[in-house]
Amino acid sequence: MPARSMRPCKQPGCRALVATGYCDAHADKASNWKRREDRKGSTTARGYGAAWQRLRERILKRDHYLCQVCMRKGRVTEAKQVDHIRSKAAGGTDDEGNLQSICEPCHKLKTARERLG
Numbered sequence: 001m002p003a004r005s006m007r008p009c010k011q012p013g014c015r016a017l018v019a020t021g022y023c024d025a026h027a028d029k030a031s032n033w034k035r036r037e038d039r040k041g042s043t044t045a046r047g048y049g050a051a052w053q054r055l056r057e058r059i060l061k062r063d064h065y066l067c068q069v070c071m072r073k074g075r076v077t078e079a080k081q082v083d084h085i086r087s088k089a090a091g092g093t094d095d096e097g098n099l100q101s102i103c104e105p106c107h108k109l110k111t112a113r114e115r116l117g
Helices: 024-029 050-062 068-072 104-116
Strands: 081-084 099-102
Touching: 050 081, 050 099, 068 099, 068 104, 081 104, 099 104
Parallel strands: none
Antiparallel strands: 081 099
C-alpha cells in the first residue's frame, strides 16, 4: 500500500507537512473548538434564548429566507441562519440593522475571515 501523501498543517500560515491534521506545534488546535469558553453552556446561557429565536425568525422573514451575501453576488440561495454583520465580539449588536439572513457556507466563510483578521 502506498504511503499517504503529505499535506500542509491545518493551522493557517503553517507550512509544516503532515499526513493528516495539524503538525506537532499546532496539535493542541485539533480539539480546542469544544473547549473554548464561549462555546460552554446552553444556547440560552450564551445569549441565544427565546428572545433571540423570535428575532432570528423576524430577520429570516424580512429577508424572505434568502442569503443576503449570495443575493449581492447575483445568486439565489436559501438562508437558514442569521448573522451579525458586525460581530458581537467587534462591538456589534442584536439591532435588526446589524443582522442578515445567510446560508451556512457563506456564514462559515465570513466567520473564518473575521477570525483571521
